[in-house]
Amino acid sequence: MAIKIDNVAVLGLGTLGGQIALQARVSGYEVTAFDPDPDALKKSLEKFMEVDQSKVRPSPIRVELWPEAASQIRTFPTLADAVKEADLVIEVVPEELELKRKVWKEMDEAAPPEALFATNSSSMPVSRMEGATGRPERCMNLHFYHMTLGQNMADVMGGSRTSPEVLEAGRRFVRTLGVVPLKVNKEILGFCFNRVWRAIKRETLHMWADGYVDFKDVDRAWMIFAGTPWGPFALMDTVGLDVIYDIEMVYYEDSKDPKDHPPQGLKRLVEEGKLGVKAGEGFYKYPNPAYLDSDFLKP
Ligand SMILES: NC(=O)c1ccc[n+]([C@@H]2O[C@H](COP(=O)([O-])OP(=O)(O)OC[C@H]3O[C@@H](n4cnc5c(N)ncnc54)[C@H](O)[C@@H]3O)[C@@H](O)[C@H]2O)c1
Structure with a gap:
């Protein structure tokens, strides 16, 4: 039954x-x-x-x-x-x-x-x-x-x-x-979609923290590429940067691969209380984050 x-x-x-x-x-x-x-x-x-x-x-x-x-x-x-x-x-x-x-x-x-x-x-x-x-x-x-x-x-x-x-x-x-x-047919760290999303987070966080790109450009690119109303950094703000940090640490503890360790830049934001939407500031400032501006994607 x-x-x-x-x-x-x-x-x-x-x-x-x-x-x-x-x-x-x-x-x-x-x-x-x-x-x-x-x-x-x-x-x-x-x-x-x-x-x-x-x-x-x-x-x-x-x-x-x-x-x-x-x-x-x-x-x-x-x-x-x-x-x-x-x-x-x-x-x-x-x-x-x-x-x-x-x-x-x-x-x-x-x-x-x-x-x-x-x-x-x-x-x-x-x-x-x-x-x-x-x-x-x-x-x-x-x-x-x-x-x-x-x-x-x-x-x-x-x-x-x-x-x-x-x-x-x-x-x-x-x-x-x-x-x-x-x-999900058999156990895997990150399940179905969260593992895909996690690969995106890891790459984009390191690109930003190591100074290669401005996080806003990553979001712009993603919004244009995928047609979504936000990019990875806006989404991380919504999730909560403390939560993101903890999740990244779970992957790191599992693999012990230094490439899986969340960057210091993310830790700094968390220590400063910039936790994202719930704190009024993370990568963006709320309630009016820049990615919602009408000219965010203007050429
Ligand atoms: N935030 C996200 O986007 C997201 C998405 C999917 C899954 N999750 C997962 O969901 C879980 C919670 O994340 P969240 O973002 O809601 O966190 P959160 O910090 O917003 O909420 C956690 C809540 O748990 C409460 N809490 C603490 N200890 C408790 C206890 N012993 N018993 C009952 N409640 C207790 C806290 O007071 C708090 O209200 C985590 O495992 C996280 O990985 C989060």
């Missing part, structure tokens, strides 16, 4: 957790959540509405329904309370393996034994977390992108022992959110 998902628990209500929780609620799921920051959902919602209203790229996801959905998400003061009735728990905490494993252990102790577990990690295969639980066959990667930017896709990947039914349930869940599932 197909695995049924009605109750979804989201752990972490920041940039990605907020949007997954809101989209799940809009799609008819009962959503419970936990974030140590009691204002996390409110702050995320404000950012999503800003992005949506900027109309950078109209999204088929109906973000205008999210403010009402926010009031219907039940947030709890503890992780244990948030997951106790969940059919699916989605972990969306910062990209640090030790933190994730700690959270996964707590999830395992408090969630019903049949609940499915997913991580939204941008880079780490779920096999690095499944061992913190006693249910590796029910664990998977569900990696969402920025729905508010129209990136309606999610990588779906199993770990070392994930059952096919669990992966099918994951793909079905993703589809019910109006999001296209990208199936």
Whole structure:
């Protein structure tokens, strides 16, 4: 019998957790959540509405329904309370393996034994977390992108022992959110599209940090080449430069190849608090970044 998902628990209500929780609620799921920051959902919602209203790229996801959905998400003061009735728990905490494993252990102790577990990690295969639980066959990667930017896709990947039914349930869940599932047949760091995106990030960050090019020209080129309303640097600002740094470090820790180490220039921006859109400044300054100027692509 197909695995049924009605109750979804989201752990972490920041940039990605907020949007997954809101989209799940809009799609008819009962959503419970936990974030140590009691204002996390409110702050995320404000950012999503800003992005949506900027109309950078109209999204088929109906973000205008999210403010009402926010009031219907039940947030709890503890992780244990948030997951106790969940059919699916989605972990969306910062990209640090030790933190994730700690959270996964707590999830395992408090969630019903049949609940499915997913991580939204941008880079780490779920096999690095499944061992913190006693249910590796029910664990998977569900990696969402920025729905508010129209990136309606999610990588779906199993770990070392994930059952096919669990992966099918994951793909079905993703589809019910109006999001296209990208199936990964066997574990790989970076999944399906995120590995492609990561190659672009690595190259462009080094070209900028080593002084070969102005980041704006890379974005101009990309916008002209790919026909998108932003380039890689604008997108990194939207993701959050601290998140980008952490993800690049995961790749570096995996390969130990110095070419995979994120450049010092990126570290400096993070140390200066220039984290991108969420901080009002990253590569660009917000709320009116240069790449949205009407003359940005003028000959
Ligand atoms: N930002 C992106 O574009 C993006 C895209 C895809 C995937 N991801 C992944 O999603 C995850 C979260 O990234 P984000 O950008 O949403 O980060 P974020 O910093 O915006 O949000 C993280 C949230 O987790 C909360 N948190 C911290 N410890 C917690 C705990 N123990 N339990 C519950 N919540 C906790 C924080 O208070 C914060 O609100 C990371 O694994 C990241 O790699 C991010």
